[in-house]
């Protein structure tokens with residue numbers, strides 16, 4: 001079943017304040033995107049919502065990647081690769097929404113974005129959050 005984002009759960013938290021606050025913001029922006037599509041907003045509105053999400057994804061991934069580099073995080077390569085997967089899915093989704101009318105495919109990718117987000121923050125990001133806390137970094 002497709003992952004839909006309904007309510008933020010404390011189970012998503014890594015325990016690192018800035019990381020949790022940013023995940024919360026990303027969650028809200030993904031929900032806003034879902035709503036814009038479900039409410040059949042115009043292509044322009046969906047596209048703007050998507051750009052709003054794009055921007056924040058770059059801010060957030062950039063910050064995590066910087067901390068991984070600063071602390072020589074041993075799982076950095078795998079973590080960055082997961083971020084790349086998300087960037088690629090987001091770019092593909094953007095393409096479908098703005099350039100084509102293949103909305104069935106766009107809906108499938110949207111569900112994958114949600115699934116990726118929930119899986120990534122609950123596993124990969126939690127490991128990074130735990131590591132940074134242990135190092136006394138990233139506070």
Ligand SMILES: [Fe+2]
Pocket residue numbers: 064079083120124125
């Ligand atoms: Fe991450």
Ligand SMILES: [Fe+2]
Pocket residue numbers: 023060064121125
């Ligand atoms: Fe993250």
